[in-house]
Amino acid sequence: MAAPESGDGNNGAARMVTLISSDNTRFEVEAAAASLSQTLQLTILDGGGGGGDGIPLPNVDSATLSKVLEYCIKHAPAAANGGAPNATAVDRAELERFDNEFVNIDQSVLYSLIMAAHNLEIEGLQSLVAKKVADMIKGKSPMEIRRTLGFPDPTPEEQAEMNAHMLEYGWAYE
Amino acid sequence: MSHRRRPGSPVPASPLENDDILSEILLLLPPAPSSLSRASLVCKRWRRLVSDRVFLRRFRAHHRRNAPLLGFFTRTSRGPSFTPTLDAPNRLPRWRFSLKLDEGCKIFGCRHGLVLFLNRLRRYLLVWDPVTGDVSRVAFPPGFTGGEGMHGAVLRAASYVHNGDHHSIPFLVALVANDEGDAQVVAHLYSSVTGLWGDAISTACPSMLPMYIPSALIGGSLYWMLGVSSFGILEFDIDRQRLAVIDLPPNILTYNWGRHCIMPTEGGSLGFLSLSDYIAELWMMKKGSDGVARWVLGRTIELDQLLSLDLDTVKGFPPLIFGFAEEDNVSFLGTSDVVYMVQLESMQFKKPFKLSILDNYHSFASVYTAGLGIDDGSQLLGNA
Numbered sequence: 001m002a003a004p005e006s007g008d009g010n011n012g013a014a015r016m017v018t019l020i021s022s023d024n025t026r027f028e029v030e031a032a033a034a035s036l037s038q039t040l041q042l043t044i045l046d047g048g049g050g051g052g053d054g055i056p057l058p059n060v061d062s063a064t065l066s067k068v069l070e071y072c073i074k075h076a077p078a079a080a081n082g083g084a085p086n087a088t089a090v091d092r093a094e095l096e097r098f099d100n101e102f103v104n105i106d107q108s109v110l111y112s113l114i115m116a117a118h119n120l121e122i123e124g125l126q127s128l129v130a131k132k133v134a135d136m137i138k139g140k141s142p143m144e145i146r147r148t149l150g151f152p153d154p155t156p157e158e159q160a161e162m163n164a165h166m167l168e169y170g171w172a173y174e
Numbered sequence: 175m176s177h178r179r180r181p182g183s184p185v186p187a188s189p190l191e192n193d194d195i196l197s198e199i200l201l202l203l204p205p206a207p208s209s210l211s212r213a214s215l216v217c218k219r220w221r222r223l224v225s226d227r228v229f230l231r232r233f234r235a236h237h238r239r240n241a242p243l244l245g246f247f248t249r250t251s252r253g254p255s256f257t258p259t260l261d262a263p264n265r266l267p268r269w270r271f272s273l274k275l276d277e278g279c280k281i282f283g284c285r286h287g288l289v290l291f292l293n294r295l296r297r298y299l300l301v302w303d304p305v306t307g308d309v310s311r312v313a314f315p316p317g318f319t320g321g322e323g324m325h326g327a328v329l330r331a332a333s334y335v336h337n338g339d340h341h342s343i344p345f346l347v348a349l350v351a352n353d354e355g356d357a358q359v360v361a362h363l364y365s366s367v368t369g370l371w372g373d374a375i376s377t378a379c380p381s382m383l384p385m386y387i388p389s390a391l392i393g394g395s396l397y398w399m400l401g402v403s404s405f406g407i408l409e410f411d412i413d414r415q416r417l418a419v420i421d422l423p424p425n426i427l428t429y430n431w432g433r434h435c436i437m438p439t440e441g442g443s444l445g446f447l448s449l450s451d452y453i454a455e456l457w458m459m460k461k462g463s464d465g466v467a468r469w470v471l472g473r474t475i476e477l478d479q480l481l482s483l484d485l486d487t488v489k490g491f492p493p494l495i496f497g498f499a500e501e502d503n504v505s506f507l508g509t510s511d512v513v514y515m516v517q518l519e520s521m522q523f524k525k526p527f528k529l530s531i532l533d534n535y536h537s538f539a540s541v542y543t544a545g546l547g548i549d550d551g552s553q554l555l556g557n558a
Binding site for chain 1: 195202206214221
């Protein structure tokens with residue numbers, strides 16, 4: 001395995017790593033972007049992922065991984081600034097716009113992203129996708145929540161139990 | 175709704191089947207009272223997750239900085255009475271918050287989801303968290319005499335102490351009182367973390383602390399009205415542990431209940447509302463070029479125009495301020511037979527509700543999670 005570069009990027013060429021999706025697609029990406037993932041960060045710090053090796057990600061397919069990397073590449077500069085305390089309002093607004101646009105996606109893609117963000121431990125992405133689901137169900141009745149999330153209709157037993165609890169919280173459905 | 179996938183392709187587990195992931199999602203639901211009770215009805219698993227004590231504590235901690243204004247407390251002979259102000263489905267029933275009190279308990283005010291009572295006769299203060307049901311009794315500081323005038327305030331410390339699984343409500347209590355033949359004011363600060371009162375601090379003060387006007391928290395300081403013989407404002411800077419007496423804005427020589435109120439300015443500094451008939455004056459404390467802070471008249475609002483009151487048909491009294499909600503800068507303005515909740519800065523207000531009590535409205539904001547696995551958590555803490 002090749003020794004890792006000094007990593008400060010002063011020589012102009014940022015260190016790259018290769019990630020391999022579950023369907024064997026290779027993605028070459030800057031180590032700084034991949035390091036937004038807590039799990040990948042450890043491997044990268046150990047010098048992994050460089051050269052011809054690549055880091056296999058058996059739980060993430062290529063469609064999801066390319067989406068995840070889109071997020072990481074966009075957020076890497078701000079993350080490198082330690083959460084960007086001195087980021088301009090314009091930068092922050094741009095990231096917010098990107099985030100809003102980013103989660104404007106199909107539920108199945110969203111679910112894959114949630115899984116990937118969880119497995120790869122990408123904190124910002126985890127909150128972003130969790131917030132998206134929370135926004136999808138906020139203000140909805142229990143039945144509407146079930147439908148929104150594609151749960152099967154409740155069995156008669158479940159329905160009876162729901163009704164019983166509904167009485168308890170009747171004020172919330174006035 | 176379950177549509178079949180092509181045979182052979184693996185069925186991806188829904189991320190919502192993972193308890194950790196689902197908890198993180200539910201944690202981000204808005205802190206409106208109906209959020210968790212509705213989520214709890216989705217299915218058994220969801221109910222288990224949102225009834226979990228650790229989850230509920232996290233939910234309250236996560237949202238406590240933007241806790242919604244649930245309503246207000248007023249006093250009755252039987253104890254505090256709650257009036258909800260949110261609309262359905264977040265409108266809590268009146269009976270949701272009730273507490274049996276010793277005789278002689280008097281409500282001093284609410285802040286940060288806590289209610290403070292005084293029992294002068296038995297020499298203690300009581301801090302109540304209506305959502306969790308926790309009650310803490312705090313005995314007067316040792317040697318505390320307290321003159322005629324006395325008041326208090328409760329607040330949560332800026333840095334929230336997360337005590338893990340320990341069931342506790344970290345808070346501070348300030349107690350201020352006239353002393354020394356009422357020539358000075360003494361202040362004491364209690365911390366629930368140490369369970370102790372700090373050293374008393376004092377300042378010369380010719381005025382009395384009326385017992386009936388709640389405190390205001392602006393920046394890191396608490397403020398109380400001073401009155402009776404001469405008028406002013408008492409300032410207790412909590413971090414610097416310093417007391418000061420501040421003059422009222424010019425031309426305000428006396429104050430009347432309902433006509434005057436200490437409130438923060440738009441910029442978050444000390445402000446003062448003065449009502450005279452249908453005119454509201456908003457004063458603010460501003461530093462001049464000489465570095466000295468002075469009262470400056472900010473905006474003047476014609477309340478009859480703002481609230482579209484037809485003065486020819488309106489009966490009763492011009493608007494009085496019954497209370498002020500620090501969380502969202504809402505004033506409770508009562509006039510004739512209705513109460514308006516007005517945000518004077520943005521000039522926005524909600525549909526008024528019927529006036530039933532002419533008294534202090536102690537506004538109450540909190541992250542409501544009661545009924546979800548914490549009701550059995552009621553316990554008397556630190557019984558002094």
